[in-house]
Amino acid sequence: MHSHWGTRRGYPFQTPQELAQQERVFKSTPRYVTEAEMAEHFRKTGVRVMLDLGVRMSQSIDEARTLHDYAFETQRAHPDVILGHWLHVDPRHGRNAVAELDRCLRAAPGAVGLGVPGSGFNVPADDPSYEPLYRLCADARAPVLIMVGTTGLGAGQPGGGGVRLDTSHPRHLDEVAARHPELIVVASRPAWPWQTEMIAILLHKTSVWYELHGWSPRYFTADLKLEISRRLQDRVMFGADYPLLGYERLLADWKSEGYGEDVLERVLRRNAERFLVTVGR
Numbered sequence: 001m002h003s004h005w006g007t008r009r010g011y012p013f014q015t016p017q018e019l020a021q022q023e024r025v026f027k028s029t030p031r032y033v034t035e036a037e038m039a040e041h042f043r044k045t046g047v048r049v050m051l052d053l054g055v056r057m058s059q060s061i062d063e064a065r066t067l068h069d070y071a072f073e074t075q076r077a078h079p080d081v082i083l084g085h086w087l088h089v090d091p092r093h094g095r096n097a098v099a100e101l102d103r104c105l106r107a108a109p110g111a112v113g114l115g116v117p118g119s120g121f122n123v124p125a126d127d128p129s130y131e132p133l134y135r136l137c138a139d140a141r142a143p144v145l146i147m148v149g150t151t152g153l154g155a156g157q158p159g160g161g162g163v164r165l166d167t168s169h170p171r172h173l174d175e176v177a178a179r180h181p182e183l184i185v186v187a188s189r190p191a192w193p194w195q196t197e198m199i200a201i202l203l204h205k206t207s208v209w210y211e212l213h214g215w216s217p218r219y220f221t222a223d224l225k226l227e228i229s230r231r232l233q234d235r236v237m238f239g240a241d242y243p244l245l246g247y248e249r250l251l252a253d254w255k256s257e258g259y260g261e262d263v264l265e266r267v268l269r270r271n272a273e274r275f276l277v278t279v280g281r
Contacts, residue, residue, distance in 0.1 A: 001272055002086070002145075002188060002213035002239035003049040006041070008032040009070060012054030012244075028244065039078035045247040047240075050111065051075075052086040052145075055120035055153075061096045064089065068104050076109050084111030084281065086145045090121060091129035098132045105140045111281040113143040113186070118168030119151045126175035134180055143184040143279050145211075146173045148198055149191040170198040177205045184279055188239070189214045195221045202232055209275055213239025216253045229263045237272045 004012040011030060033041070042049060053067060068087060075082040087104055089097045104112050114137050116125045123129065125146045137144050148170045153163050170191050177185050185208045191198035202208055210232065217225070228236050240250055254264060 001050050001186070001211040001237040001275070003047075003051055003242045004054060004244065005051055006031075006033045006038045006243040007035055007074075009067075010051070010053055010074075012052070031243070033243075035074045035077065039074075039081050042078075042081035047247055048081050048083050049240075049242075050084050050086060050113070051082060052115060053088070055088050055115075055117045057090075057121065059090070061093050061100055065100055065103070068100070069107075072104075072108055079109065082110065083276070084108065084113070086113050086115040088115035088117055088120065089133065091123060091127065091133055092121075094129075095132075098136060101133055102136055105136070105142055111143075111276060111279060113137070113145050113279075116144060116146045118147050118172065119153060119163050119165055120147065122162070122164050122167050124167040124169075124172040126172045126179070130176075134176065134183055138180060138183045141184065141280050143186055143209075143275075144176075145186045145188045146176065147188045148173060149189045149194065151189075170194050170201055173198075173208070174201045174205070177201070177208050181207060183207065185209070186211055186237075186275075190220055190224065192221065195224050199223060199227055199232070202235060209235050209237060209271075211237045211239035214241045214245070216245070216250060217257050218253050225257065228267065229259055233263050233266055234271060234274075236267050237275060238268045 011032065013030065051071065053071060071085050075084070085108065087101070089101045091097055101114060114133055116130065118125060134144065148168050150165055151163065151168060153161065170187065173185065173187055176183070187198060187202070187208055187210045190212055202210055212220070238254070240247055254267070259267070
């Protein structure tokens with residue numbers, strides 16, 4: 001339910017500062033592939049993906065429109081492995097942001113959801129600027145992906161590069177879910193250091209799903225590991241951080257954690273299938 005792009009144009013890090021941060025935090029350097037090579041990698045690995053273009057803070061609406069059309073064109077060429085897209089539309093663009101999301105919901109060849117990056121934009125999910133976008137998603141039965149927990153953006157820099165971790169606290173997601181019970185919400189990433197709070201929200205609000213990209217399951221907190229096989233086994237969906245974390249490694253780590261076959265089948269496939277039915281895809 002979450003993947004990044006391996007192509008030069010779609011790669012999650014673009015600026016020299018972002019690429020330097022990749023080397024510092026993820027201990028890796030970018031290696032780009034073509035769109036066809038990326039799709040073939042998905043096929044060989046046996047995955048179907050929701051792609052995330054990442055956060056591009058200085059992007060204008062015109063630039064976003066061009067990038068979104070690139071994403072849709074790539075999906076049309078490879079519909080067997082690309083399910084759809086999470087699109088981070090900056091709410092600070094106001095009416096233009098609403099118009100672009102509306103255009104994408106109508107033009108997309110597959111599933112489309114609104115990405116809400118929290119610390120990525122330094123705008124919390126319950127900020128009033130998101131309200132028109134949420135109403136549009138609710139009317140269209142389009143899901144909203146809200147990122148929670150800490151982020152590698154700005155990590156290890158003085159002042160964290162200006163990134164405010166609090167804007168990805170799960171309490172902002174809780175407010176959105178309470179305010180919009182008709183909205184399909186996906187909590188995104190392990191919510192460390194607020195994982196227990198995120199579990200409480202998931203148990204309290206059945207309109208919230210959970211995808212766990214960005215971390216190996218080996219490093220999940222003990223309470224999250226426990227609940228994946230118990231009360232959350234029907235709500236957790238596999239997420240990856242390709243190309244920063246490869247599918248092969250993540251799948252091997254999930255299978256090494258001792259979960260039963262039925263739980264793994266739910267996390268890796270069946271829950272995502274039910275989710276896609278919920279959003280009409």
